[in-house]
Amino acid sequence: MQILKLAGRRLMSSVPTLLILLAGLFILLQFAPGDTVDALMAQMGGGDPAQAAELRRFYGLEGSAAVRLLDYLWRLVRLDLGFSAIYNKPVATVILERLPATLMLMFSALSFAFFAGMVLGIVSAQRVNGWADTLISLLGLLFYATPSFWLGLMSIVVFSIWLAWLPPGGLYEIGSGATGIWLVLDIARHLVQPTITLALIFLAIYLRIMRASMLEVSTLDFVRTARAKGLTRGEIVRKHVLRNALLPMVTLIGLQAGTMLGGSVVIESVFSLPGIGRLAYESVVQRDLNTLLGIVFVSAIMVILVNFIVDLIYARLDPRIAAGA
Known part of the structure; x- marks a missing residue:
């Protein structure tokens, strides 16, 4: 209640x-x-x-x-x-035609950045000042400092042109006639490069936040008490440290939802994805003000919903939040 x-x-x-x-x-x-x-x-x-x-x-x-x-x-x-x-x-019809591509890109990029950043942050915190910590921190700094549009273009050059492993753009292969599971796999294949390109900068932020949070929680009294009881390091991390360390990570999801929507404008333009980010760019160029305002309205609703879900998850992780409601 x-x-x-x-x-x-x-x-x-x-x-x-x-x-x-x-x-x-x-x-x-x-x-x-x-x-x-x-x-x-x-x-x-x-x-x-x-x-x-x-x-x-x-x-x-x-x-x-x-x-x-x-x-x-x-x-x-x-x-x-x-x-x-x-x-x-x-305008509603135009946005609904483009919305699925943006939602798939955002969900896949946010999921990849969150879980990969969480795992790398845990590994880095468990091996603080070691070679793994140094390597992960260096990669995080590199990902954070690299412009997403340049990373996307280099990804197309390497993986689409030189190696020919992945398609250079689009949401699916036009004219392939794929349906069912084959269409899903085709879309997933086309989303690999945009997802990783959009996610890397957020992954760098998540791993730094997770590392700092893990180190901070590990110094608290209840963790020292768990060590004194003889619990293994894995049990302490799973049962005591991880849940408390996740709180800043969950908060960051809500804060970065709008930022990721803004980043999708660049990524969708680079990879020719038919999403609302690219639609916003086209609307600005063609002075289609009704469409641009509609995109802002839908984007604001999406960010509000993401923050609403984050608030519920945060209250579930930390009962003190719900108790103070």
């Missing part, structure tokens, strides 16, 4: 954040040069002012910024994200 109370409070506090985010982005976009109609007219090779005015009236781009903002927020209440002039279909 306490956990549900905590969850409800977290969700209610997210609503003002979402509104401020959308309103702030809407206002900032008003200072950007050009709009959707300008992009359309450029694609058509020009047009007369009357036609431009008619298009602005059709897409709801006339009137003051305050009126358009209130109209947009009212449409959001009815779950109406508007119409995409560039793709000539509702």
Whole structure:
């Protein structure tokens, strides 16, 4: 019951954040040069002012910024994200077509970074100042310092061009006609390079956090008591150290969900993945403001949901959180 109370409070506090985010982005976009109609007219090779005015009236781009903002927020209440002039279909349809690729990329990258970082952090903490600790720390620093776009491009050169082990981009092999398990395997094969490229920088952060947390928890009184009782090092790590050391790691998942969404813009562009990150880039280039606002709205909802789940997991790992709800 306490956990549900905590969850409800977290969700209610997210609503003002979402509104401020959308309103702030809407206002900032008003200072950007050009709009959707300008992009359309450029694609058509020009047009007369009357036609431009008619298009602005059709897409709801006339009137003051305050009126358009209130109209947009009212449409959001009815779950109406508007119409995409560039793709000539509702924004919700455009985003739903691209969302699965981004969700698969984020889930696979976050899972790989979390579990690999946790394992490497544990190994590093158990062999502190040894050769394994030094090697893992060096690799973590290297992963953290390497730009993801450069790492992605080098990965394509090595594994796709030189070795021809993995496809250079896309979500699946076009025209292969694969279905069922073969389609799943094909998608998994295409996601190997983007997943590792996106995950490495987060893996470096996780392993450093896990190492520091393990070393800190290992000095606490209850761990010394467990050693005095004669428990083996493996039992102490599994039963006493690991659960407490995981708390900062779980917190970091919620904090990095938004960062990973931002990173997906670069990764999806490098590997030509049809996700909402690449869609956001295309929307900015083509001044498709309705689609861009819809992407921000969906992305904010995703980050809020991830943080909501993290809060529940955190309360489960540390009962003191739920008790203070």
